[in-house]
Amino acid sequence: MGYLYDDQNIFAKILRGEIPNTTVLETEHCLAFRDISAQAPEHVLVIPKGPYVCFDHFANTASAEEIVDFTRAIGQVTSALKVDPGTGGDGYRLLANTGKDGVQDVPHLHVHLVAGRPLGRMLRDG
Numbered sequence: 238m239g240y241l242y243d244d245q246n247i248f249a250k251i252l253r254g255e256i257p258n259t260t261v262l263e264t265e266h267c268l269a270f271r272d273i274s275a276q277a278p279e280h281v282l283v284i285p286k287g288p289y290v291c292f293d294h295f296a297n298t299a300s301a302e303e304i305v306d307f308t309r310a311i312g313q314v315t316s317a318l319k320v321d322p323g324t325g326g327d328g329y330r331l332l333a334n335t336g337k338d339g340v341q342d343v344p345h346l347h348v349h350l351v352a353g354r355p356l357g358r359m360l361r362d363g
């Protein structure tokens with residue numbers, strides 16, 4: 238069973254400019270923007286512009302150019318937010334909720350980049 242991309246999802250609408258967003262970074266293949274319901278002082282979503290449902294869909298079918306651009310975009314956002322430990326930042330968490338068990342609400346690949354406070358242990362029930 239493969240993936241069927243729903244082009245009416247909210248991030249597809251953001252990419253088409255139908256819904257406003259607070260952009261942090263735009264590259265040829267990616268957009269990074271602030272989450273509308275931030276869970277920490279810094280909460281940015283990084284998405285590819287291509288129609289990928291989730292991380293494995295992207296990892297298995299995107300071009301090398303898209304994959305490099307996505308990875309570099311995440312790195313650039315950590316620098317822009319000054320959270321990268323390599324330049325003295327306090328760190329961050331990357332998270333890609335996927336599918337039913339991962340509780341993915343929006344069916345367009347997005348990596349949450351969360352930072353700005355101690356984030357606690359990664360997994361808790363509930």
Ligand code: 5GP
Nearest residue numbers: 247258270271272273274334340341342343
């Ligand atoms: P998920 O549960 O799919 O991993 O997370 C989806 C995220 O998208 C949530 O953190 C939610 O706050 C965010 N979100 C949903 N709708 C919008 C929107 O219209 N604009 C922005 N910037 N974020 C949104």
